[in-house]
Amino acid sequence: MYRLVLVRHGESIFNLENRFTGWTDVDLSEKGVTEAKEAGKLLKQDEFVFDVAFTSYLKRAIKTLDYILEEMDLLWIPVHKTWQLNERHYGALQGLSKEATAVKYGADQVHLWRRGYDVLPPALTKEDDRYPRNDVKYRDVSDQFIPLTESLKETIVRVEDYWNKMIIPQITAGKRVIISAHGNSLRALVKYLDHMSDEEVIDLNIPTGTPLVYTLDEHFKPIEKYYLGSDRRTEKKIEKVADPGKIME
Numbered sequence: 001m002y003r004l005v006l007v008r009h010g011e012s013i014f015n016l017e018n019r020f021t022g023w024t025d026v027d028l029s030e031k032g033v034t035e036a037k038e039a040g041k042l043l044k045q046d047e048f049v050f051d052v053a054f055t056s057y058l059k060r061a062i063k064t065l066d067y068i069l070e071e072m073d074l075l076w077i078p079v080h081k082t083w084q085l086n087e088r089h090y091g092a093l094q095g096l097s098k099e100a101t102a103v104k105y106g107a108d109q110v111h112l113w114r115r116g117y118d119v120l121p122p123a124l125t126k127e128d129d130r131y132p133r134n135d136v137k138y139r140d141v142s143d144q145f146i147p148l149t150e151s152l153k154e155t156i157v158r159v160e161d162y163w164n165k166m167i168i169p170q171i172t173a174g175k176r177v178i179i180s181a182h183g184n185s186l187r188a189l190v191k192y193l194d195h196m197s198d199e200e201v202i203d204l205n206i207p208t209g210t211p212l213v214y215t216l217d218e219h220f221k222p223i224e225k226y227y228l229g230s231d232r233r234t235e236k237k238i239e240k241v242a243d244p245g246k247i248m249e
């Protein structure tokens with residue numbers, strides 16, 4: 001049996017402003033920092049220990065992990081960073097207000113873009129400043145993997161590939177693993193681990209800064225899964241992610 005902890009970064013500046021984020025490299029808000037530290041405290045209180053950590057190339061996830069590891073006095077453990085755990089790329093929606101987009105295109109369309117399994121948000125052009133090829137972080141990533149937009153289905157392909165090639169070998173070697181990532185890259189991983197259907201994943205929303213603890217059998221089949229901390233708070237956070245600015249009303 002293995003234990004695995006997944007955590008979505010604490011609230012970011014774009015979460016606070018209710019804007020589409022994707023690969024935009026925004027920082028944590030003040031509340032996000034507090035959430036990350038609280039996640040670390042909860043993990044320490046419940047006597048979790050990690051041998052290795054994985055995160056994305058985006059600072060909101062990296063910093064969340066750092067705050068957690070600092071609380072646990074584990075800043076020394078190896079941390080693997082990868083673009084493959086980045087948030088789902090939101091194409092030309094990145095930076096736009098979710099509320100204004102819902103007013104312009106309708107709440108149903110925005111819901112489809114946000115939660116439709118194989119729905120692609122409008123794509124960037126290669127001339128756009130937001131095109132990740134222009135960002136030094138991705139200089140070693142080959143062109144075929146640099147997105148102009150991404151569906152959850154496509155996000156799953158890169159997350160699943162990294163999980164199988166890089167994370168599973170660590171877990172089977174007996175390492176205790178924590179993964180700090182993003183709302184949709186974690187939806188991708190949870191869908192894969194839980195064998196969720198394409199329909200079920202539409203209603204899956206991952207709360208910010210809340211450790212999700214998995215117990216997996218030797219074939220990586222989940223036996224148990226729960227969020228650390230108060231159920232009520234987690235519920236409220238999930239509701240907020242499902243409907244950030246009450247845009248579906």
Ligand SMILES: O=C(O)[C@@H](CO)OP(=O)(O)O
Binds near residue numbers: 020021090183241
């Ligand atoms: O904007 C984003 O990148 C994500 C996560 O913050 O938002 P959503 O929950 O709308 O997919």
